[in-house]
Amino acid sequence: MFIKRKRRLSPSAKWLLGIVALALLACVINCLLGVSATYKWERYTEEIRASGMPLTYPEVLRHQSQPPDGPTAADVITERCETLRHLKKSDRTRRLLFFDYRLFTVDLTVGIPEYAIEPTRALLDEHRALLDELLAVADLPAGALPAQPTYHPRPAERRWEAVAARHAVMLLQNQAVISILDEDSAAALKAVRSQLRILATLDESPGRDGHYEQKSCSFRTLPSIEGMLHATKLDDQTVESLSSEVQGRLRASTLRSVLLGTRAWWVATCEQLLSGELKLSTFHHAPAPHWEWTPVWLIRRGQMRGAELFTRFLDMDDDLPLMLSAAQQVDREVLPISIADWPFLAMGSMGIADECRMQAWSVAKLRSTHAALAAERYRMETGRFPVSIDELVPKYLDAVPVDPFDGKPMRLATTEQGIVIYSVFDNLIDDGGDVAKLEKRVRTPDIGFRLTRPEHRGIVLLDDPMPEPFKPLRTRRKKD
Numbered sequence: 001m002f003i004k005r006k007r008r009l010s011p012s013a014k015w016l017l018g019i020v021a022l023a024l025l026a027c028v029i030n031c032l033l034g035v036s037a038t039y040k041w042e043r044y045t046e047e048i049r050a051s052g053m054p055l056t057y058p059e060v061l062r063h064q065s066q067p068p069d070g071p072t073a074a075d076v077i078t079e080r081c082e083t084l085r086h087l088k089k090s091d092r093t094r095r096l097l098f099f100d101y102r103l104f105t106v107d108l109t110v111g112i113p114e115y116a117i118e119p120t121r122a123l124l125d126e127h128r129a130l131l132d133e134l135l136a137v138a139d140l141p142a143g144a145l146p147a148q149p150t151y152h153p154r155p156a157e158r159r160w161e162a163v164a165a166r167h168a169v170m171l172l173q174n175q176a177v178i179s180i181l182d183e184d185s186a187a188a189l190k191a192v193r194s195q196l197r198i199l200a201t202l203d204e205s206p207g208r209d210g211h212y213e214q215k216s217c218s219f220r221t222l223p224s225i226e227g228m229l230h231a232t233k234l235d236d237q238t239v240e241s242l243s244s245e246v247q248g249r250l251r252a253s254t255l256r257s258v259l260l261g262t263r264a265w266w267v268a269t270c271e272q273l274l275s276g277e278l279k280l281s282t283f284h285h286a287p288a289p290h291w292e293w294t295p296v297w298l299i300r301r302g303q304m305r306g307a308e309l310f311t312r313f314l315d316m317d318d319d320l321p322l323m324l325s326a327a328q329q330v331d332r333e334v335l336p337i338s339i340a341d342w343p344f345l346a347m348g349s350m351g352i353a354d355e356c357r358m359q360a361w362s363v364a365k366l367r368s369t370h371a372a373l374a375a376e377r378y379r380m381e382t383g384r385f386p387v388s389i390d391e392l393v394p395k396y397l398d399a400v401p402v403d404p405f406d407g408k409p410m411r412l413a414t415t416e417q418g419i420v421i422y423s424v425f426d427n428l429i430d431d432g433g434d435v436a437k438l439e440k441r442v443r444t445p446d447i448g449f450r451l452t453r454p455e456h457r458g459i460v461l462l463d464d465p466m467p468e469p470f471k472p473l474r475t476r477r478k479k480d
Contacts (some may be wrong), residue, residue, distance in 0.1 A: 004332075005360075009273055011036040012051060018348070022370060024180075029404060030295055030296075030297065032080075033295070033296075033297035034295065034296035034297045034300070035302070035371040036297070037296065037297040037300035038300055040300070040304065041300050041304055042285055043304060044304060044307070044308075045428070046256055048307075048311070053260075053311075053314070054260060055179045055263070055264065055266040055267060055307075056155075056264050056267060056268065057206065057261070057265070057268060060260045060261055060264050060372065063260075064144065064204045064206075064257075064469055065144075065204065065480070067143050067144060068141040068143065068427075070141075071140060071168055072140055072141050072142060072143025072201075073137035073140050073141070073142050073143055073194075073197045073198055073200070073201050074142065074143030074144055074145045075143060076133055076134065076136075076137050076140070076203040077145060077161060077164050077165050077168060077198065077201060078161055078164075079146065080130060080133065080164070080168075080385075081164040082160075083130060084130075084161050084163075084164035084165075084167045084168050085128070085163055085164050085167065086336070087167045087297065087407065088169065091355075096116055096119055096123055096174065096290050097112070097116045097120045097121050097173075097174050097177055100239050107165055107223075107266050107437040108177065108180070108226065108227030108231060108434065108459070109221065109226065109230045109436075109450055109452070110229065110436070110437075110460070110462075111460035111461060111462040112181070112461060112462060113461075113462045113464045113466075114237065114458060114461050114462065114463060114464075115464070115466045117178075117181065118344075119255060120174050120177070120178060120436040121178060123171075123174065124171075124174060124175055124178060127171065128437060130171070131171060131175060134168050134171065134172055134194055134198075135172070135175070135190055136194075136195045137194050137195040137198065138190050138194040139196055140197065142197055142198075142200030142202055142203070143384075144203070144204050144205075144226035145161045145165060145201045145202060145205065145210065145241075146161055146415050150201050152271075158463075159210065161214075161247065162205070162209055162210045162213035163213065165198050165202060165213060165214075165217060166213045166216050166217055167433045168198055169198055169199070169220055169221060170220060171194045172191045172192075172194050172195045172198075173191075173195065173221070173224055174219050174268060175187070175191040176188045176191035176192055176195075176224045176227070176228070176262065177224070177227065179191060180227060180228060180231045180243060180459060181459060183232065185228070185232040185233070185234055185238065188224075188228055188232065189228070189234075189238055190225070192224050192225055192228065192242070192245075193245060193280050195217065195220070195221040195224065196245050196248075196249060198217065198219060198245075199214055199217050199221060200249070200252060202214035202217075202246075202255075202258070203252045203254075204257045205257060205261070205318045206257050206258065206260055206261020206264065207258065207261045207262065207265065208258060208260075208261075209264055210258070210357075211255075211258040211355065211358070212224045212358070214359070214362075215359075215362050218249075218362050218365065218366075219365075221247075222365050222369050222449075224367070225242060225369055225373075226245070226369070226449055226450060228242075228478070229372075229373075229376060229451065229457075230450075230452055231457065231458060231459045233457075234376075235378060236380050236381075237375050239373055239377055239380070240373075242373055243370060243373040243374065243377070244365060244397075246369050246370045246373065247370055249447065250363070250367065250370060253359070253362060253363055253366060254318050255313070255318055255323070255355065255356070255359050256314065256318065257309075258355060259310050259314050260310075260311055262268065262310060262315065262355075263306075263307055263310035263311070263314075266303070266306045266307060266310065267307060268352065269300060270299050270300075270303035270306070271303075273294065273299050274296060274299055274300075275407070277374075286415060307450060309330065309352070312326070312351075313326065313327075313352065313356075318381070320356065320359065320360045320363060320404035320405070321404065321405065321406060321407035323356045323359075323407065324353075324356050324357065324360060324404075324426070327352050327353035327355075327356045327357075328353060330352060330353070338470045357426055358425070359404075360405055361447060364404050364405065364425070364447045364448075365425035365448075366404065367402075367403075367404070367410060367423075367446055368401070368410060368421045368422055368423060368447065368448045368449040370397075370401065371392065371397060371401050371421045371448075371449070372409065372421050372451050373387055373450035374392045374396035374397050375389075375392060375396075375412075375419065375421065375451055376389065376451060377396055378396055378448070379451075385414075385418060385419045385451065385453070386412070386419075386480075387412075387414070388412055389401070389409065389410065389412050389421065403423045403424060404425055405423055405425060405428060406422065406424055407429050410422065410423055411423075411424070411430065411433065411448075413432055413433035415433070417452045417456040418450065418451045418452040418453050418456065419450075419451050420433035420448050420449065420450045420451070421433075421449050421451075422435055422446045422448025422449070423446060423447045423448060425443075425444070425445060425447050425465065427445070427448050429433060429445070431444075431445035431446050433446055433447075433448055434446050435449075435450060435451075436450075437446060451470070
């Protein structure tokens, strides 16, 4: 008889079986992790919705206020979107007051370059019909511009209505300055009120693009008020009207809409990554792996962490000093994380610190403007400026405004020509109210509003040489 011996596996076969077993185990673990992460995400979404907070983009839109009946300022911007969108491009080579990058820091309290006046008048005459439509929005309700719900990497799919709103504000800013030069305070006031109404069309914008454009518009509109007070003689009724407009902007200025919208974008983006509609390589600011497949549990983990991050800031209820501090902490936490977290948490947190900083800048400028208008009314009644902001409470202000950067009361400093009400800005250093936009200064040390005494007011025409012709960006890059 022959005894049948068992056949032994070769070492290579054992290695192969081990690799297959490990691969199967990895697949099972990956599947279980994906199921667990999805279950946690579904529980989290139930908790968010149970609290009454919107999570997806359609839910965010349903929570917005209903547009008023009849025409609105948003309707005018939308109807003239194409014209306004190309307005800046067509006038880029002119030496204009506020359509020229070379004159970005024009300061009306310092003066206006003479060479820019006639080209600016020509611009306004050329677009007179459009300008009349924009001036009429001062007497219309604001409405809301349409928003873009998803991420689009192609410039052709940008939200052009928000860009059109910014160009409309720039055109009105030119109108306000020319009206000031013509000593027509009523026309200047209407141009400023129209700018404020266009700002309001972006109040509930559920996205960063609309928020950025609104802050850009605010950056241009509020100095127009400062220039009006410096260059023209306004009566108490006009100053009080401006004060009411600015106070309305203060009440409406919030980060809630943009945080809700950005969180909804983040949730939708992760869902698109899961479905395969988007790839990590779509995002130029996130380092994508060489392979396009990403585990479900890793995407769900990033979705959860990103949503929790935005929820954390929403729970702060626009407490800007707290939000600024938290944003800096997030930046410190994001940088040293592992490569597994980086593509997702970096995408989810990117820009929150900038959003908070922009919002704080806007609120600081609005509060200093509102307090300065109260100080001007105080001067009209008493013949002098207040020594401190406390003198304006409670007749002209309900309370002393708080600096959104450090949480302390805003400062008032006396200068040779008047006063300045200011915030310390993000360096948290009191520079004595240094808010002048000097040439070649990228940013001012403080943020504030300057009020000069009546004997120092009036527009100064500057006999400056005309800048060199504007060179296209491509030419400069090739030369560099």
